[in-house]
Amino acid sequence: MLENLTEMLKGVLEGCVLELISRGETYGYEITRRLNALGFSDVVEGTVYTILVRLEKNRLVDTEKKPSDMGPPRKFFVLNDAGREKLRMFWEKWAFISSKMNELKERK
Amino acid sequence: MLENLTEMLKGVLEGCVLELISRGETYGYEITRRLNALGFSDVVEGTVYTILVRLEKNRLVDTEKKPSDMGPPRKFFVLNDAGREKLRMFWEKWAFISSKMNELKERK
DNA sequence: TACTACTATATAGTTACACTGAGTAGACGA
DNA sequence: TCGTCTACTCAGTGTAACTATATAGTAGTA
Numbered sequence: 001m002l003e004n005l006t007e008m009l010k011g012v013l014e015g016c017v018l019e020l021i022s023r024g025e026t027y028g029y030e031i032t033r034r035l036n037a038l039g040f041s042d043v044v045e046g047t048v049y050t051i052l053v054r055l056e057k058n059r060l061v062d063t064e065k066k067p068s069d070m071g072p073p074r075k076f077f078v079l080n081d082a083g084r085e086k087l088r089m090f091w092e093k094w095a096f097i098s099s100k101m102n103e104l105k106e107r108k
Numbered sequence: 109m110l111e112n113l114t115e116m117l118k119g120v121l122e123g124c125v126l127e128l129i130s131r132g133e134t135y136g137y138e139i140t141r142r143l144n145a146l147g148f149s150d151v152v153e154g155t156v157y158t159i160l161v162r163l164e165k166n167r168l169v170d171t172e173k174k175p176s177d178m179g180p181p182r183k184f185f186v187l188n189d190a191g192r193e194k195l196r197m198f199w200e201k202w203a204f205i206s207s208k209m210n211e212l213k214e215r216k
Numbered sequence: 217t218a219c220t221a222c223t224a225t226a227t228a229g230t231t232a233c234a235c236t237g238a239g240t241a242g243a244c245g246a
Numbered sequence: 247t248c249g250t251c252t253a254c255t256c257a258g259t260g261t262a263a264c265t266a267t268a269t270a271g272t273a274g275t276a
Contacts, residue, residue, distance in 0.1 A: 002204050003197070007262065010233050011115030012205065019212055029253050039208045047235060049254065054233085071252035072242045089111070094209060096110050097120065100147045101202060104127055115233065118262050137224050155264060157226065162262085179223035180271045 005042070013043065015090035017051050018079065021061060022087055027074040028052050052077060060086050113150070121151065123198035125159050126187065129169060130195055135182040136160050160185060168194050 016038075020031050032048045052075075055061045060083035068074045079087065124146075128139050140156045160183075163169045168191035176182045187195065 002201055005201055005205065006234055006260090007119030008201055008205055010118035010262075012209070013234070016209075016212060027253080038212060039204070042235095044235080045254075046237080046256085050234075050256085053255085068242085068252075070243070072240090072254070074253070091213065093110055093113055093116055096147070097113065097116055098206065098209075101120070101124075101206075104124060104146060105199070114231090114263055118233075121263070135224080136226095150264095152264080153225075154227085154266080155262095157224095158263075161226080176223075176271085178272070180225070180269090182224065 005040075009040075012094070013040070013047070014051050014054070015087070015094065016040070017048065017055070018060070018083060018087040018090060021055075021077050022079050022084065025064075025076045025078045027076050029074070055083070058082075113148075117148075120202070121148070121155070122159050122162070123195070123202065124148075125156065125163070126168070126191060126195040126198060129163075129185050130187050130192065133172075133184045133186045135184050137182070163191070166190075 013035075016035060017031055020026060020034055026034075028045060028049050031052075032043060032045050035043045035048070052061075055077070056063060060080065061077045062080050064076045064078075065073050066076055121143075124143060125139055128134060128142055134142075136156050137153060139160075140151060140153050143151045143156070160169075163185070164171060168188065169185045170188050172184045172186075173181050174184055
């Protein structure tokens with residue numbers, strides 16, 4: 001649809017992933033499909049997995065491997081307290097920037 | 109006010125600078141002050157100058173040096189056609205991401 | 217004179233994140 | 247057997263904001 005959104009997704013995509021995980025345990029492949037369905041159609045597995053690795057490294061999620069009847073085992077992710085706090089901060093930042101951008105657009 | 113917005117400003121700050129320039133010729137120091145007044149209080153001159161150098165390198169702006177009675181000469185920036193087109197695309201991308209983020213937030 | 221502060225630009229180096237591209241592997245139907 | 251969908255991993259790349267520092271003009275004031 002739109003050209004390259006990459007730069008504008010910096011900081012935003014991680015927040016989207018946190019939000020999706022917050023709704024119940026899920027795994028990388030499914031997260032990618034949901035982001036695609038949301039409209040971020042160019043986001044591929046590789047991108048999502050790098051985010052998930054980072055979330056795990058920063059101890060924002062707990063993980064559990066479970067078998068799948070559709071293919072290889074899935075690695076499920078759940079937010080922990082730190083992850084929920086990070087998600088809260090993400091939406092706070094988003095609200096801030098969003099309101100400032102609207103101010104700017106409306107010629108304030 | 110808020111903690112670190114850096115990552116979320118990627119791609120956004122350049123758009124803000126383009127928008128400010130589009131309202132009439134201006135220069136780096138003034139752009140920085142206006143961004144600070146808008147609420148982006150941690151944005152410093154160095155950050156804005158790197159953006160301005162990039163805009164010039166990418167031929168999105170025309171420049172002119174003029175003396176100032178307040179200090180050293182100022183380098184004024186004006187958008188050219190390519191710059192206006194870039195700004196238009198910026199707001200289009202912003203509208204897209206913005207609407208998707210609202211969808212996500214509203215639990216779609 | 218020296219200092220402080222405000223105005224004004226420039227740039228080399230760092231960091232963080234999304235992305236690319238390639239590989240591995242299980243399940244299943246044609 | 248081949249292709250397709252499912253599913254994860256990881257090394258390397260590119261880009262943009264940021265850090266830190268340097269340079270310099272103007273002007274008040276101690």
